[in-house]
Each structure stands twice: as structure tokens, then as C-alpha cells.
Amino acid sequence: MNEVVDCPRCGELYMRNAFREVCPKCSRVEEELYQKAYNFLRKRENRAATLERIVEYSGATEEMIYGWVKKGRLQAAQFPNLGYPCDRCGNIIQKGKVCNSCLDDIENGLELHEREQEFERLRSEQNQQTFHGKKRD
Known part of the structure; x- marks a missing residue:
């Protein structure tokens, strides 16, 4: 348009x-x-x-x-x-949008995020599986 x-x-x-x-x-x-x-x-x-x-x-x-x-x-x-x-850090590159260093940083950040999400999911499942027995007097 x-x-x-x-x-x-x-x-x-x-x-x-x-x-x-x-x-x-x-x-x-x-x-x-x-x-x-x-x-x-x-x-x-x-x-x-x-x-x-x-x-x-x-x-x-x-x-x-x-x-x-x-x-x-x-x-x-x-x-x-x-x-x-580079769109992220400004270093001169010849192809793509980001340099290899920034690409590695981004990938490492994504992996860390995925591990944290998995840890939270497992912790949540573990809390839901906790059984409480009857309290004895």
C-alpha cells in the first residue's frame, strides 16, 4: 500500500x-x-x-x-x-543479522530458559504428586 x-x-x-x-x-x-x-x-x-x-x-x-x-x-x-x-552488538559481519558471538549468546540463553522451564515443570509435578496421610491422634 x-x-x-x-x-x-x-x-x-x-x-x-x-x-x-x-x-x-x-x-x-x-x-x-x-x-x-x-x-x-x-x-x-x-x-x-x-x-x-x-x-x-x-x-x-x-x-x-x-x-x-x-x-x-x-x-x-x-x-x-x-x-x-551486527543487529545486536554492532560488530562488522558479512552475512546474516547477528555475529557468531551473539548467536552463541542467544542460543545459550534459550537453552538456559528451556532448562529452567523444565525444572519448574518437574517441581510442579512433584508438588502435585505429594500424598498426605491421615493425621493420627
Whole structure:
């Protein structure tokens, strides 16, 4: 569903759709910056360029480059120094949403939660199985 919104970059009103998060004017500017960055990286001597060097040469922001890598427009396999921040801790990664360290933390937390749930379930069952005998006078 399309809706009229303000462009997050320039503030101009535009009709947002599923393909663009910015107005057509900003989208064209972003595409020109992408082409400049991509053409720079295609040269063999620039394939291992740092993020800072790409930003300096192309004029694109770090966030734009992160977005292009995340969307697959710039392949991290072809350009080894490129990546984007982990959604949880901010470390630079080249695939997925979270780094391996955060993934391990999340999995360990889930396992701990499951063990605690199982312990509570067993304790609850044990309390229900307790038999009380008649009290003798």
C-alpha cells in the first residue's frame, strides 16, 4: 500500500512504495553514489579498500554502503573488507543479522530458559504428586 510520507533524507513529500525508502530525487543521487563506489571497487587494486576509503572516494555514507552490502548489491565475498553491523552488538559481519558471538549468546540463553522451564515443570509435578496421610491422634 502506497502512502505519502516525508523523505528521511531531504524532507520532501513522496509516495512511498515497497521498492524505495527515499524520494525519487534522493534515490537517483544514491544510485549515482552506488555506481561510483561499485566502479571504484571493481578495479583490482581497490577490491580490498577499507570502508573509510570507499566513503572518501565515492561520497556515499557508511550507512549507504552497509545497506548495499546487506541487500547484496556489493558482495562481501568479492570485497573482503566490506560488511555491515551486527543487529545486536554492532560488530562488522558479512552475512546474516547477528555475529557468531551473539548467536552463541542467544542460543545459550534459550537453552538456559528451556532448562529452567523444565525444572519448574518437574517441581510442579512433584508438588502435585505429594500424598498426605491421615493425621493420627
